[in-house]
Amino acid sequence: MKNYFARTTQERKLLGRVDVLIIILIAAICVGSCVPLFLKKGDVTAKIIYDGETVEEINLSQNEKKFTLEVGRCDIAVEGHEIFFANSPCPDKVCMNAGRLRKSGEFASCVPEKVAIILKGDRKSPDAITY
Amino acid sequence: MKSKKRFISAAAALLATLAIVIVVGKDTDYEKTSYAMAAMTDIKLSGSGCEKTAEEINDRIVECENREISRNIASSDVSKINSEKSCAVSEKTAGYIRQLKDFSVSCNGAVDITIGELTRLWNIGGDDFRVPDAQAIEEALSGVGYENIAIEGNTVTIGDEQTLDLGCAGKGIACDEALGIIKSSGVKKAVVSVGGSVLLWSRNGKKEFTVGIRDPQKGASDYCMTVRTGNTFVSTSGTYERFSVDKNGKEYHHIISTETGYPVENDVLSVTVFCENGLLSDSLSSACLILGYEQSEDLLNRYDACAVFVFKDNTVMTSSGFSYELNVKDDRYILK
Amino acid sequence: MARKTALAAMMCALAIAISFLEGLIPTSAFLPPGAKLGFSNIVTMFCVDTLTLPYALCVTLFKALFALMTRGATAGVMSFCGGMLSTFVTYGLFKLKNLDIGYIGIAVCSAVAHNAAQLAVSVVISGTPAIVIYAPVLFASSAVTGILTGILLKIVMPVLKKQNRIITKGVENL
Numbered sequence: 001m002k003n004y005f006a007r008t009t010q011e012r013k014l015l016g017r018v019d020v021l022i023i024i025l026i027a028a029i030c031v032g033s034c035v036p037l038f039l040k041k042g043d044v045t046a047k048i049i050y051d052g053e054t055v056e057e058i059n060l061s062q063n064e065k066k067f068t069l070e071v072g073r074c075d076i077a078v079e080g081h082e083i084f085f086a087n088s089p090c091p092d093k094v095c096m097n098a099g100r101l102r103k104s105g106e107f108a109s110c111v112p113e114k115v116a117i118i119l120k121g122d123r124k125s126p127d128a129i130t131y
Numbered sequence: 132m133k134s135k136k137r138f139i140s141a142a143a144a145l146l147a148t149l150a151i152v153i154v155v156g157k158d159t160d161y162e163k164t165s166y167a168m169a170a171m172t173d174i175k176l177s178g179s180g181c182e183k184t185a186e187e188i189n190d191r192i193v194e195c196e197n198r199e200i201s202r203n204i205a206s207s208d209v210s211k212i213n214s215e216k217s218c219a220v221s222e223k224t225a226g227y228i229r230q231l232k233d234f235s236v237s238c239n240g241a242v243d244i245t246i247g248e249l250t251r252l253w254n255i256g257g258d259d260f261r262v263p264d265a266q267a268i269e270e271a272l273s274g275v276g277y278e279n280i281a282i283e284g285n286t287v288t289i290g291d292e293q294t295l296d297l298g299c300a301g302k303g304i305a306c307d308e309a310l311g312i313i314k315s316s317g318v319k320k321a322v323v324s325v326g327g328s329v330l331l332w333s334r335n336g337k338k339e340f341t342v343g344i345r346d347p348q349k350g351a352s353d354y355c356m357t358v359r360t361g362n363t364f365v366s367t368s369g370t371y372e373r374f375s376v377d378k379n380g381k382e383y384h385h386i387i388s389t390e391t392g393y394p395v396e397n398d399v400l401s402v403t404v405f406c407e408n409g410l411l412s413d414s415l416s417s418a419c420l421i422l423g424y425e426q427s428e429d430l431l432n433r434y435d436a437c438a439v440f441v442f443k444d445n446t447v448m449t450s451s452g453f454s455y456e457l458n459v460k461d462d463r464y465i466l467k
Numbered sequence: 468m469a470r471k472t473a474l475a476a477m478m479c480a481l482a483i484a485i486s487f488l489e490g491l492i493p494t495s496a497f498l499p500p501g502a503k504l505g506f507s508n509i510v511t512m513f514c515v516d517t518l519t520l521p522y523a524l525c526v527t528l529f530k531a532l533f534a535l536m537t538r539g540a541t542a543g544v545m546s547f548c549g550g551m552l553s554t555f556v557t558y559g560l561f562k563l564k565n566l567d568i569g570y571i572g573i574a575v576c577s578a579v580a581h582n583a584a585q586l587a588v589s590v591v592i593s594g595t596p597a598i599v600i601y602a603p604v605l606f607a608s609s610a611v612t613g614i615l616t617g618i619l620l621k622i623v624m625p626v627l628k629k630q631n632r633i634i635t636k637g638v639e640n641l
Contacts, residue, residue: 011625012569012570012621012624013569013570014569014570014571014617014618014621015569015570015571015572015617016566016567016568016569016572017567018566018567018568018569018572019568019569019571019572019575019617022572022575022576023571023572023575023610023614026575026579026606026607026609026610027607027610029603029606030603030604030606030607033602033603034603049164051165051166052163052164052165052166091258092256099349103353105343105354106353107171109171111166111169111170111171114166116164116171118164118173125343126340126341126342126343126354126357127175127322127331127340127341127342128173128175128322128324128329128331128340128342128343128365129324129327129329129342129343129344129345129354130324130327130328130329130342130343130344130345130365130366130367130403131326131327131345131367131369131372337593
């Protein structure tokens with residue numbers, strides 16, 4: 001008769017080296033998949049786009065300085081966690097009226113000068129804003 | 132010794148698998164921001180061939196503006212109709228005009244693309260604004276009448292008095308065009324925004340999107356509400372969008388009544404419309420702003436659309452067909 | 468042979484009973500939604516170890532049928548796919564000689580395989596690949612419940628095997 005029960009006499013251990021490896025691996029996957037969640041939270045970056053090309057990216061959350069950037073014919077000011085159009089030669093000044101941007105998802109654009117500022121980062125910001 | 136080697140190679144294999152999973156699983160996202168139709172265009176795609184598709188969409192929107200619907204570019208179909216009063220145009224242009232004429236019939240002319248003379252006269256948002264005199268407005272108003280548009284095949288004819296202006300639907304049309312390109316590409320998910328008119332689309336139709344509705348009393352991108360939707364087109368019309376100020380400090384916004392010839396004055400601050408079609412969502416948002424809450428109800432239902440109204444007294448109302456999840460983010464606004 | 472089949476049938480009943488009793492324990496407080504304790508894996512693993520693969524697969528099948536009858540088609544398909552994959556994984560790990568793996572490792576792998584298959588099924592059924600994001604949460608809970616199952620196995624296995632030997636002695640004496 002075929003011995004179906006060969007293994008029954010053999011005692012298996014509770015924890016081997018491979019077990020430890022498996023558990024470490026699963027823990028690594030879990031921790032690893034959480035990392036982007038933590039990285040993405042909070043940090044808001046401002047993208048400055050000139051004529052369809054990203055010309056500058058500024059991490060607003062980490063920024064404490066005050067400075068001004070010249071993009072095309074516009075002046076863009078950064079003050080700490082805020083960014084805004086300080087000056088623009090456009091006639092309607094819609095860009096300057098957009099005010100100070102600080103939240104992810106906010107944006108301001110100067111259509112005649114083809115300059116835009118878009119804030120990104122926070123996962124919770126909407127997919128799009130309708131206006 | 133042998134078991135140690137085996138242990139190390141097993142660990143290496145597992146780590147390699149993990150690395151592959153992480154790399155392959157990464158989302159391929161692409162975003163392009165540019166300018167078309169006098170507005171900022173933002174194209175966000177994920178899936179395969181995103182960059183190429185985004186370029187195609189951008190080119191198509193520019194082409195649509197230049198060749199078909201712009202009234203400021205002399206070579207466009209709409210400009211040709213305006214100057215020649217009767218001419219053969221592309222199939223697309225004829226199609227847009229047909230749809231918009233039908234829409235005018237449905238809303239009793241509240242939105243009317245023969246308004247061109249009147250909008251040119253007001254020139255809201257342009258340089259050197261001044262209120263036109265009453266007689267000129269009266270004259271321009273007499274030319275407004277969608278009944279005078281005749282479409283036979285691809286030939287569009289208007290009366291001598293009429294001038295076409297597709298401004299009420301241009302951005303929505305751009306979104307429709309974008310969807311046409313996206314559907315035949317490898318893109319799985321798309322968010323295309325043309326000056327505040329938005330296309331939200333995912334291939335399986337199950338993805339949920341969050342749309343922010345602009346705060347009518349704040350900066351251009353400050354949102355006061357969010358709406359959870361599926362695949363849809365979203366357009367907003369608001370009195371804040373484009374306006375001019377006269378020498379007495381009075382504000383005039385860009386939505387002109389086809390009844391009075393003056394900017395619409397009622398209790399609505401902005402209307403956001405959700406609809407299965409871009410052209411319609413854009414036209415409906417203008418129509419609802421003009422008609423007000425009660426009179427919009429039937430029109431919205433006819434097109435299977437729904438809307439969020441923000442009123443001047445900071446109250447917010449949704450149309451009866453509205454079934455999305457709405458979250459008011461700013462407690463100045465009260466949902467009724 | 469007859470006794471072995473009888474034993475397998477008993478194991479079926481046991482597996483079903485365990486998964487039923489498990490369903491009575493409110494787990495929402497300490498486990499994420501969709502995760503289960505999975506103690507009926509003990510039975511599957513015992514079957515794989517002592518009764519050979521075909522019997523273990525039968526037990527899994529009956530468990531899936533039970534889920535189908537009591538909790539509907541979706542639960543049935545999920546239970547079937549999860550159970551099959553985890554049984555094969557368990558079998559493979561039991562058969563691998565010279566692999567320094569204990570009960571905990573096998574139980575954890577089995578639980579992960581079970582959850583992975585169920586997640587794959589739910590992706591197909593719901594058509595939303597986005598729920599894969601949920602995988603790390605499920606894997607973490609499989610690791611915890613797997614460790615528990617492993618410890619239980621270590622305690623229960625010798626007892627079960629002793630019982631088994633008594634029964635099978637009978638078989639050989641027939």
